[in-house]
Amino acid sequence: MGPFSLRRMVSPCVSIVLIFLVVFFIGASFMLGPEIELDAESFVNPARSVAVWFEKEGEFSNGLTDEDESGRRSIATTEPSFTNIVEAFHKWDGQVGCKAFRQGLPPLNRSVHLQDPNSVKCSELKQLHVSVLVKEYTWIPDALDNLYACNCGLTCLWTKSLVLADNPDANFYEMYKPPQKRRTGDPLRVYMDLEPARTRASQDLFVSYHAGDNLQATYAGTAFHMNRNHYISTQKNPDVLVYWSSSRCLKDRQDIARRFLPLVPYHSFGKCLNNVGGRDSLLEMYPRCLENGGGSSWFQSLHCAMSHYKFVLAIENTLTESYVTEKLFYALDSGAVPIYFGAPNVLDLVPPKSIILGSNYSSMEELAIYVKMLAVNPVLYAEYHAWRRCGVSGQYYHTRAVSLDTLPCRLCAAVSRLGGKNAQA
Known part of the structure; x- marks a missing residue:
């Protein structure tokens, strides 16, 4: 038997084996779900995962292209959707x-886009009790009203009640802007704006969602x-x-x-x-x-x-x-x-x-x-x-650590560092 005849006999056998292996692995992948090897790029760019997935399924070798649109769409839609x-x-x-x-x-x-919640050092505190009166109408929940035990032995009263904070160290404004002027001995003016523009007013401390302002309050709380x-x-x-x-x-x-x-x-x-x-x-x-x-x-x-x-x-x-x-x-x-x-x-x-x-x-x-x-x-x-x-x-x-939930203690620490009502106007 010559080499040509032998090759004709072997080729069909090899083809059958290869077809069996391809069918086996594709079936196994759909039963078990493809395993994607984790790497740093996948976390930064999740789109990479879909290209890797397609490549592992044997459909694409160069990611997503217009030429493969119909094939990609069928892969993504024909499999049954899990529910549990x-x-x-x-x-x-x-x-x-x-x-x-x-x-x-x-x-x-550590991200530069998030403040350190403990940026005020104990040695910087000028008083160990601070009261903050939340002024005017506001959406800030009543559940925040409380007396807080904060770091460094600082206590913080956060309240909407003028009865409880009849002589506050700071007035907190959110829906309405604070007075334009303040005299030494008057409460510090705190103004919060969580909207994109971060519009400032006449304030001593400004609170926004951004780390570049006096105090950060994220929406994560x-x-x-x-x-x-x-x-x-x-x-x-x-x-x-x-x-x-x-x-x-x-x-x-x-x-x-x-x-x-x-x-x-x-x-x-x-x-x-x-x-x-x-x-x-x-x-x-x-x-x-x-x-x-x-x-x-x-x-x-x-x-x-x-x-x-x-x-x-x-x-x-x-x-x-x-x-x-x-x-x-x-x-x-x-x-x-x-x-x-x-x-x-x-x-x-x-x-x-x-x-x-x-x-x-x-x-x-x-x-x-x-x-x-x-x-x-x-x-x-x-x-x-x-x-x-x-x-x-x-x-x-860190995002949770500088959310609205933690603002009372962080704000009271900032007010204490300035000296509260005794801060120079």
Whole structure:
């Protein structure tokens, strides 16, 4: 038998073996979910994960291209969507686990976008008790009113009551601007503006969301979550992937929503682009959200409703550095994965691998493909919840440390350092 005849006999055998191996590995990958090797770039740019996933599935070798549009779309939509989030977590535990997750994290350096909550040293305090009177009408919750035991033996009275703080060291203004002038012996003027413009007034101390001002107050605290039903569903909606709710139909935010939402199954519960028959339909769809004392308003049930979806679209009013509002933190607290459009430095303020950053994708179509891919892959989806299950908060720890929750003690320390009412005018 000549070499040519032998080659003709061997080739079919090799082909059969190769076909069997390809079918076996593709089948195994869909049963178990593809394992993505963690690296620093994946945490900075989640879009990398979809290219790696496609490459591991044998579909693409050079990431996402227009030529492969139909193939990518079929991969992302034909697999059945998982619904049980706890089962997804267990699959992730078996295939990845907390040890690998921690090892894959990039080095953590303290962000310049977050203040040190203990910036006032004990030696700088000029008085050991400070009272702050919150003036005029304000949205700041009454639950903050209290007497606080702070660092360095400092006590801090934060109250809206003129009876309790009849001789305050500082007056706190938020809805109304403070007096233009102050005399020595008068309370210090504290003014807070958490809106993007950070508009200052005639104040002695200025509070905003930005680390560059006197005091920082992020939206990450529980003060923005009062009177809410915090029930989290273990079952995700199998057919509708994305939750969105907006009642201020601003043009820029609307433009983003109009370009993205038609590409994915979604429910919109606010006034803007509502497709569920009005805001009150939220409670009709999820009656469980009326339990747990959360209140009868649809707004009080946002967390509960969000928890039924795998993703929440969070779009800020403006794309401004460090302006990260409750829109994002509500989604994180609900157990959904935020799809975020907003502050360019948001990754310095949130847990590692916790959000999908919309600006990382070259098009809304590419973003939609990635979202749909996650929706059918329990292991990759569970990766976005690993931070809380593995106890890895990253910069989020510091974001919480300078939230509105901790403002009373931090403000009282700043007032004490200035000398309170005795500070020179």
